[in-house]
Amino acid sequence: MLVAVVTVIRKGKAVRRILWAAFILAAMLPTAPAFAQIDLTGTWVRSSQSDNGNSPFQNDLLGIPLSADGRAKALSYDIASLSATERQCQMYPPLYAITGPFPLQISIVQDPITTRLLGWNIAGWGDRDGTMIWMDGRPRPSQYAPHSHGGFTTGEWQGDTLTAVTTHFKMGDMKRHRAFSSDRATMTYRFDRHGDILTLTGILEDPVYLAEPYVLTEIFRLTTNPNNFPLTACEPIEELPRLHENPALVLHYLPGKQPFVNEPTQRWNIPIEAVQGGPETIYPEYRKKLKDKYVAPPPVPRGGRGEQQ
Amino acid sequence: MSRAPISIAAIAGLMALAFSGRVDAQRGRGGAQPPAPPPRAAAPFDLTGYWVSIVTQDWRWRMVTPAKGDFQGFQLTPEAIKIADAWDPAKDEAAGEQCRSYGAPALMSVPGRLHITWQDDNTLKVETDAGTQTRLFHFGDYQAPANAPRTWQGVSLAQWQTPRGNVPLIFRPADRTAGGAPPVRPGGGSLRVVTNQIRAGYLRKNGVPYSQNAVLTEHWDRYKRPNGEEWLTITQQIEDPQNLRNVKLIAPVFKKEANGAKWDPTPCSSRW
Numbered sequence: 201m202l203v204a205v206v207t208v209i210r211k212g213k214a215v216r217r218i219l220w221a222a223f224i225l226a227a228m229l230p231t232a233p234a235f236a237q238i239d240l241t242g243t244w245v246r247s248s249q250s251d252n253g254n255s256p257f258q259n260d261l262l263g264i265p266l267s268a269d270g271r272a273k274a275l276s277y278d279i280a281s282l283s284a285t286e287r288q289c290q291m292y293p294p295l296y297a298i299t300g301p302f303p304l305q306i307s308i309v310q311d312p313i314t315t316r317l318l319g320w321n322i323a324g325w326g327d328r329d330g331t332m333i334w335m336d337g338r339p340r341p342s343q344y345a346p347h348s349h350g351g352f353t354t355g356e357w358q359g360d361t362l363t364a365v366t367t368h369f370k371m372g373d374m375k376r377h378r379a380f381s382s383d384r385a386t387m388t389y390r391f392d393r394h395g396d397i398l399t400l401t402g403i404l405e406d407p408v409y410l411a412e413p414y415v416l417t418e419i420f421r422l423t424t425n426p427n428n429f430p431l432t433a434c435e436p437i438e439e440l441p442r443l444h445e446n447p448a449l450v451l452h453y454l455p456g457k458q459p460f461v462n463e464p465t466q467r468w469n470i471p472i473e474a475v476q477g478g479p480e481t482i483y484p485e486y487r488k489k490l491k492d493k494y495v496a497p498p499p500v501p502r503g504g505r506g507e508q509q
Numbered sequence: 510m511s512r513a514p515i516s517i518a519a520i521a522g523l524m525a526l527a528f529s530g531r532v533d534a535q536r537g538r539g540g541a542q543p544p545a546p547p548p549r550a551a552a553p554f555d556l557t558g559y560w561v562s563i564v565t566q567d568w569r570w571r572m573v574t575p576a577k578g579d580f581q582g583f584q585l586t587p588e589a590i591k592i593a594d595a596w597d598p599a600k601d602e603a604a605g606e607q608c609r610s611y612g613a614p615a616l617m618s619v620p621g622r623l624h625i626t627w628q629d630d631n632t633l634k635v636e637t638d639a640g641t642q643t644r645l646f647h648f649g650d651y652q653a654p655a656n657a658p659r660t661w662q663g664v665s666l667a668q669w670q671t672p673r674g675n676v677p678l679i680f681r682p683a684d685r686t687a688g689g690a691p692p693v694r695p696g697g698g699s700l701r702v703v704t705n706q707i708r709a710g711y712l713r714k715n716g717v718p719y720s721q722n723a724v725l726t727e728h729w730d731r732y733k734r735p736n737g738e739e740w741l742t743i744t745q746q747i748e749d750p751q752n753l754r755n756v757k758l759i760a761p762v763f764k765k766e767a768n769g770a771k772w773d774p775t776p777c778s779s780r781w
Binding site: 247249250251252262263264265358359360361363388390392394397399401403414415416417418419468469470474481482483484485486487490491494496497498499500501502 | 572
């Protein structure tokens with residue numbers, strides 16, 4: 201084979217270049233096994249093609265396996281409470297990595313002496329605490345240790361998948377401003393990289409507000425143009441005079457008094473028991489319960505149906 | 510040609526040849542190379558069994574038939590909007606095309622159960638109870654029969670992707686490099702499946718279309734949890750420039766069940 205190649209090399213530059221390229225490719229191809237990739241560093245832009253965290257209605261709890269307490273907590277929530285000075289800049293919990301609008305900016309943190317990997321860092325955003333995924337085997341803090349918005353996270357490789365577990369995070373939004381996880385919740389992340397696609401699977405477990413794990417996925421694309429990564433500082437201002445006039449006021453709705461509870465049903469014709477979530481609603485057999493109750497709503501008029509998203 | 514490209518090319522070629530030689534040495538000199546194990550035996554993880562959809566995302570588009578014209582979540586071309594605006598489930602029924610929303614690009618998002626088995630050493634079979642569909646994942650150098658008619662599930666070529674054996678030092682957890690020992694790499698991997706040659710159908714029950722030229726690329730990632738549960742995330746990329754202005758990216762999730770007690774075959778429906 202080499203003799204043949206050398207013979208042809210004596211004929212013309214263009215032919216030689218093409219043949220050399222072909223030779224290299226032919227030689228290298230059999231040695232390229234189908235490996236996954238494990239370097240997660242870079243900026244990953246989310247595809248945002250699922251409804252994670254998005255809904256026009258405050259009481260859209262569809263697909264959330266809430267416990268009875270979790271549903272009661274969600275229905276007691278008044279989004280105007282976010283206008284309290286002390287709440288305006290509170291950060292979202294770890295699940296926000298999936299439900300939020302921002303890209304993931306991932307870097308490695310090395311031991312300054314040995315250069316070994318200490319952890320993976322996901323940069324914070326305006327309303328999201330940074331996540332340090334410790335890979336050095338350090339122990340988890342005591343259950344009585346202070347909780348933060350970002351929590352404490354350790355990770356390990358399972359094959360070419362990075363699996364991370366976060367504990368010690370504060371109560372926060374499970375679906376933006378609609379349902380909540382408690383400070384006893386645990387979040388498991390799985391980072392599966394396939395070429396320039398990164399699939400993040402999040403498994404949220406909460407013995408207080410969830411009856412079963414709440415599993416969401418988001419897909420990100422690696423970008424070399426991460427100029428869409430605005431870091432903004434939050435500055436609380438006076439938003440609702442009544443909250444400032446009466447600092448003791450805690451906005452909420454008493455049981456059965458949530459005024460917006462019927463909105464999704466009115467818009468989508470989905471029975472209210474489904475809209476309010478619960479473990480049985482996330483399984484296929486629940487469709488049988490809906491079959492005789494559901495009638496599709498009228499066609500969506502142009503301009504309101506999302507085709508330009 | 511200048512000297513540098515020749516040198517680089519020669520070095521690269523020699524390195525590749527040298528590497529090939531090392532592989533041959535590992536296989537034993539002089540004798541015939543042992544055949545690679547068939548895909549069934551080479552599987553880095555076991556997908557067989559029953560799996561149930563976990564519908565925590567896109568609930569109102571998956572668990573019920575949404576309103577006509579509800580395209581939220583898609584970036585459709587004008588041609589696609591025209592098709593979706595003409596959606597008529599009664600017409601599909603009359604034409605015997607009730608399975609248009611059960612084609613490969615949509616099927617994994619239809620709430621239901623999967624039954625996964627090996628049809629033979631080179632073919633993984635994925636059956637769904639919703640719509641009673643069957644996908645066949647062909648490993649190796651499978652060639653679809655010439656002039657075979659397009660089907661809802663098309664032709665799927667599969668490949669195991671295994672974890673790399675030697676991870677760069679920078680990515681190794683420190684506790685696995687003590688004493689200079691090679692890092693312990695637990696098993697894992699991914700199943701990559703590329704599907705084409707499909708019949709045109711719907712990505713959403715309310716008529717959001719994909720064309721027969723659509724290409725579906727999937728990665729099936731299975732994982733075991735500390736409590737013994739097994740979960741499956743299927744990353745799907747749907748490319749169809751005729752109807753979609755961008756690549757559709759979704760990742761439905763499944764959970765393994767102990768048996769097929771809840772397996773409930775139901776025929777395709779264009780309305781529900």
